[in-house]
Amino acid sequence: MEIIMSILAGVLFTTGVYNLLQKQLLRIVIGTALISHGAHLFILTMSKLKRGAPPILDYDIKDYADPLPQALILTSIVISFGVTSLLLVLAYRASKENGTDNMEKLRGNEND
Amino acid sequence: MLFAVFLPVLLALFIPLLSKWKDKIHTGFFVMLAPLAIFIYFVSFIGTDFEPVTQSYNWIPSLDISFDFYLDGLSLLFVLLISGIGTLVALYSAYYLHGSERLHEFYVYLLLFMTAMFGVVLSDNVFVLYSFWELTSISSFLLIGYWNFKERSRYGALKSMLITVFGGLSMLGGLILLTVETNTTSIQEMIAQADVILSSNYFGLIFTLIIIGAFTKSAQFPFHIWLPDAMEAPTPVSAYLHSATMVKAGIFLVARFTPIFSGSEWFFIIVSGIGILTLCWASYVAVRQTDLKGILAFSTISQLGMIMAMLGFGTKAAIYAAVFHILNHATFKGSLFMVAGIVDHETGSRDIRKLGGLATLMPISATLAFFGTFSMAGVPLPFLNGFYSKEKFFDASLHIDVANANLWISEVLAQAIPYLAVFGSIFTFVYSMYLVFGTFTGEKKLDQLPVKPHEAPIGMLISPIVLVLGVVIIGLFPNLFNNSFLAHTAEAIYGEPVVTDIHFWHGLIPAFYMSVVVVVVGAILAIIRKSWSGIYSFIPGKLSFNKVYDYLLDQSEKTSRKITNSYMNGSLRRYMILILSAIMVCTFTVIFLTNGFAWDTSDLAPITLHEVLIALAMAIAAISTIFTKNKIAAILILGVVGYGLALLFVLYRAPDLALTQLVVETITVALFLLCFYHLPNLRERTELTSQKLTNAVISIGFGLLMTVVAISSHSTKLFDTISGYFLETSHDIGGGDNVVNVILVDMRGIDTLFEIVVLGIAALGIYGLIKLRDKKGAE
Numbered sequence: 001m002e003i004i005m006s007i008l009a010g011v012l013f014t015t016g017v018y019n020l021l022q023k024q025l026l027r028i029v030i031g032t033a034l035i036s037h038g039a040h041l042f043i044l045t046m047s048k049l050k051r052g053a054p055p056i057l058d059y060d061i062k063d064y065a066d067p068l069p070q071a072l073i074l075t076s077i078v079i080s081f082g083v084t085s086l087l088l089v090l091a092y093r094a095s096k097e098n099g100t101d102n103m104e105k106l107r108g109n110e111n112d
Numbered sequence: 113m114l115f116a117v118f119l120p121v122l123l124a125l126f127i128p129l130l131s132k133w134k135d136k137i138h139t140g141f142f143v144m145l146a147p148l149a150i151f152i153y154f155v156s157f158i159g160t161d162f163e164p165v166t167q168s169y170n171w172i173p174s175l176d177i178s179f180d181f182y183l184d185g186l187s188l189l190f191v192l193l194i195s196g197i198g199t200l201v202a203l204y205s206a207y208y209l210h211g212s213e214r215l216h217e218f219y220v221y222l223l224l225f226m227t228a229m230f231g232v233v234l235s236d237n238v239f240v241l242y243s244f245w246e247l248t249s250i251s252s253f254l255l256i257g258y259w260n261f262k263e264r265s266r267y268g269a270l271k272s273m274l275i276t277v278f279g280g281l282s283m284l285g286g287l288i289l290l291t292v293e294t295n296t297t298s299i300q301e302m303i304a305q306a307d308v309i310l311s312s313n314y315f316g317l318i319f320t321l322i323i324i325g326a327f328t329k330s331a332q333f334p335f336h337i338w339l340p341d342a343m344e345a346p347t348p349v350s351a352y353l354h355s356a357t358m359v360k361a362g363i364f365l366v367a368r369f370t371p372i373f374s375g376s377e378w379f380f381i382i383v384s385g386i387g388i389l390t391l392c393w394a395s396y397v398a399v400r401q402t403d404l405k406g407i408l409a410f411s412t413i414s415q416l417g418m419i420m421a422m423l424g425f426g427t428k429a430a431i432y433a434a435v436f437h438i439l440n441h442a443t444f445k446g447s448l449f450m451v452a453g454i455v456d457h458e459t460g461s462r463d464i465r466k467l468g469g470l471a472t473l474m475p476i477s478a479t480l481a482f483f484g485t486f487s488m489a490g491v492p493l494p495f496l497n498g499f500y501s502k503e504k505f506f507d508a509s510l511h512i513d514v515a516n517a518n519l520w521i522s523e524v525l526a527q528a529i530p531y532l533a534v535f536g537s538i539f540t541f542v543y544s545m546y547l548v549f550g551t552f553t554g555e556k557k558l559d560q561l562p563v564k565p566h567e568a569p570i571g572m573l574i575s576p577i578v579l580v581l582g583v584v585i586i587g588l589f590p591n592l593f594n595n596s597f598l599a600h601t602a603e604a605i606y607g608e609p610v611v612t613d614i615h616f617w618h619g620l621i622p623a624f625y626m627s628v629v630v631v632v633v634g635a636i637l638a639i640i641r642k643s644w645s646g647i648y649s650f651i652p653g654k655l656s657f658n659k660v661y662d663y664l665l666d667q668s669e670k671t672s673r674k675i676t677n678s679y680m681n682g683s684l685r686r687y688m689i690l691i692l693s694a695i696m697v698c699t700f701t702v703i704f705l706t707n708g709f710a711w712d713t714s715d716l717a718p719i720t721l722h723e724v725l726i727a728l729a730m731a732i733a734a735i736s737t738i739f740t741k742n743k744i745a746a747i748l749i750l751g752v753v754g755y756g757l758a759l760l761f762v763l764y765r766a767p768d769l770a771l772t773q774l775v776v777e778t779i780t781v782a783l784f785l786l787c788f789y790h791l792p793n794l795r796e797r798t799e800l801t802s803q804k805l806t807n808a809v810i811s812i813g814f815g816l817l818m819t820v821v822a823i824s825s826h827s828t829k830l831f832d833t834i835s836g837y838f839l840e841t842s843h844d845i846g847g848g849d850n851v852v853n854v855i856l857v858d859m860r861g862i863d864t865l866f867e868i869v870v871l872g873i874a875a876l877g878i879y880g881l882i883k884l885r886d887k888k889g890a891e
Binding site: 001002003004005006007008009010011012013014015016017018019020021022023026027028029030033034037038040041042044045046047048049050051052053054055056057058064065066067068070071073074075077078079081082083084085086088089090091092093095096103104 | 683684685688689692713715716717718719720723724727730731734735737738743746750753754757760761763764765766767768769772773776779780783784787788790806807808810811812814815816818819822823825826833834835838839842843849850851852855856860863864867870871873874875877878881882
């Protein structure tokens with residue numbers, strides 16, 4: 001199962017990067033969201049899947065899933081949520097102010 | 113000695129105070145006192161029984177860097193030149209520079225330069241030497257660009273800075289190598305280990321680097337081009353820096369390291385070869401110049417080449433002649449610059465084509481100029497010191513010792529040098545005569561001059577008079593300073609006592625005939641100068657080294673701009689491609705080189721159908737984000753991926769994660785919908801097929817990379833997880849049964865703290881983005 005999940009993470013990264021390489025702001029934000037999903041899945045996969053119960057202590061159970069990656073992912077979800085929302089609003093403002101959401105037109109190079 | 117070195121800088125601190133009274137007393141008169149005091153102090157060292165003096169002051173003992181001052185004959189000659197001519201230049205500038213100039217700046221730079229020069233010639237520690245060396249470059253830069261409102265001044269200052277700092281840095285490289293090889297930072301201790309250096313593997317590199325430093329500073333071929341442009345400086349600066357002191361720093365350096373380097377045959381080839389080439393080239397080009405200071409600049413270059421060549425000969429007589437000529441050149445060249453400054457000051461022009469017949473109007477200046485130029489040309493008169501050194505030079509050029517030479521080039525060079533010496537001296541004679549007769553005799557062209565010429569004030573004439581007196585005194589009594597002074601200098605370079613008597617009449621030796629040839633041919637060429645000066649349009653013609661410099665500077669700017677523009681084109685996509693490609697290249701290379709890919713299926717979770725279905729759904733959703741053109745659809749598809757992930761969290765025993773993911777995904781989708789309602793719809797992609805292909809290659813490569821890394825790292829578990837600790841202690845120490853939550857708030861609470869901070873900052877940022885508007889123009 002870990003192999004399949006690794007491949008799925010790879011697919012998420014692929015599509016995320018592909019979106020990131022687009023010109024439109026909207027696609028770039030979608031790309032970052034996909035990449036963060038991929039990263040979360042990646043971390044979880046690295047901790048061996050389905051080895052025991054959820055990490056909530058109980059007298060009867062000996063084996064639990066690894067709690068540490070879950071804590072890390074939880075932190076990461078919240079942070080990527082914060083960043084994504086900021087990015088969204090930034091995209092919104094940038095396209096309002098500049099009148100375009102085309103990244104190629106938002107360049108700052110005076111020679112172009 | 114420490115005090116002597118730093119006295120000028122100390123005085124410089126008070127210059128702004130002193131220059132407040134510049135309307136009453138010119139600042140130059142105060143400044144003059146510092147070098148005068150130093151001059152008197154160092155004159156007291158002169159004597160037949162002179163012995164080197166060492167003084168040491170700690171600076172950075174842990175790096176073996178200290179102010180080790182070492183005063184031997186060589187340093188003594190230079191400190192006397194620097195302080196003596198420094199006094200005269202300060203006096204001269206007091207009359208030359210008007211009170212309305214920015215005098216405080218001028219004198220601060222000048223005093224800074226003095227300290228730097230004293231430091232260069234007195235330091236025994238190579239790194240202290242280098243520090244002072246660069247300080248001379250900086251202060252010289254400031255002085256050349258003193259009239260910074262003139263474009264030529266800025267150009268000249270920049271040029272001299274670039275060239276001398278290039279040489280300085282290369283010299284630093286050589287000095288560091290020397291230190292590494294000999295394990296000492298003291299020059300005297302390095303001289304004691306000369307054989308170690310000569311047999312070192314790095315000798316060639318050390319020699320080249322240090323020689324480049326010396327050649328750039330002393331304006332040797334082909335680094336001479338900065339000196340003529342440095343003539344944009346005020347004339348006192350030209351007289352001081354660019355004739356007597358700074359340009360001799362390179363000579364000093366070569367002389368200082370002669371005991372080490374002269375053991376190598378290349379020392380003769382490079383130093384003498386380049387020196388004689390400089391002599392010939394610069395004296396040849398000097399004739400072409402029309403600016404008085406331009407002639408003097410090229411004449412300085414050629415004389416420096418002559419001194420350099422004599423140092424390279426390495427015989428006793430040659431080194432003595434070199435030392436003698438250093439002194440002589442400083443006297444007559446200093447006075448000539450001052451006279452040129454007077455002419456400029458009193459007529460308003462330095463263009464020799466506009467000048468003429470000034471001898472009757474400016475008799476004293478003319479007399480001084482006659483003495484100076486005749487001495488420079490080496491006219492055989494018993495009261496001109498230039499003649500003696502030229503005679504010595506010819507004599508030395510005929511007695512080059514190449515008996516131990518292994519390289520054919522040494523012998524060829526030794527054969528050629530006397531002819532080249534005569535050639536260079538002929539042109540020296542020609543430009544000297546051109547300079548003095550063109551300026552002071554012939555018809556008067558008063559209508560072409562901005563100012564009606566008249567004799568300079570006496571104060572301005574004092575300094576050149578003193579220098580010309582020096583010319584005459586050395587000329588009349590050439591042995592006056594011999595035993596007590598110059599012999600020590602030569603000894604410091606040569607390593608053994610050098611005693612030579614100088615006579616006006618040597619008998620009919622070859623050097624005499626060479627002098628005769630120079631005078632006769634020189635005189636003829638000077639008289640018929642106009643008829644052959646057309647040669648200059650062919651050689652150098654367009655092959656000027658200035659053009660090379662300009663071209664290099666221009667090209668380096670253009671090329672770097674081209675390189676930067678080639679990758680910094682402002683396109684985020686381009687940067688992303690570069691970053692991702694770099695990541696991929698590095699990671700794949702490492703995986704390939706270390707056989708990092710591992711495949712281990714022994715410890716995998718069982719595959720179940722519903723998980724595969726969810727994974728499939730997520731993959732399809734993720735891929736379809738690329739192809740959708742509807743923004744709402746794109747957002748919903750993204751939601752599918754997020755909710756799929758939440759489901760996976762459920763299946764993989766992560767209830768907290770699933771909960772958070774569900775909530776966050778919901779809010780994110782809502783936010784997306786909110787924002788993108790206002791954004792334009794997704795457009796048909798307009799990119800080219802090649803761009804699409806690049807994007808696909810990059811993204812698939814990156815996804816593959818992550819998959820490979822994931823599989824490899826899953827297959828190589830080097831040690832067990834530490835989560836056992838969290839599971840065991842969560843209840844007892846953390847006081848909770850939900851281990852994930854205990855980790856978040858208890859065991860790794862700091863993470864959570866800053867994660868809250870991140871959310872807070874994001875919230876504030878969003879608030880700011882929405883609320884704050886910079887009204888264009890207002891506030």
